[in-house]
Amino acid sequence: MNVVVGYTVNFIGYAIPLLLFSGLMILRIDRMELKKNNMTKEQKFSTFLGVTNIVLALSFFVIRSMFF
Structure with missing residues (x-):
């Protein structure tokens, strides 16, 4: 069984x-x-x-800049 380590799919980008x-x-x-x-x-x-779309985009941007 092949396992890929350290690879994540990121949809926020x-x-x-x-x-x-x-x-x-x-x-x-x-x-x-x-x-x-x-x-x-x-x-x-x-x-x-x-x-709502703009607020979600801005909140995803803030979350992305804090954690990723």
Whole structure:
């Protein structure tokens, strides 16, 4: 049985830019389009989702810089 020692799969390096980019695009494009169409509930949810993505990206970045 072959065992590889010292190798870990790290998803945080991929998740940070993806969350940041998707959060910014949701806030920039989706929210403006919903505001133009007067869809207030959907606009509030897309704002929440965009801010959540950005907060997750920043918290993953802080965790990564502290522990990795």
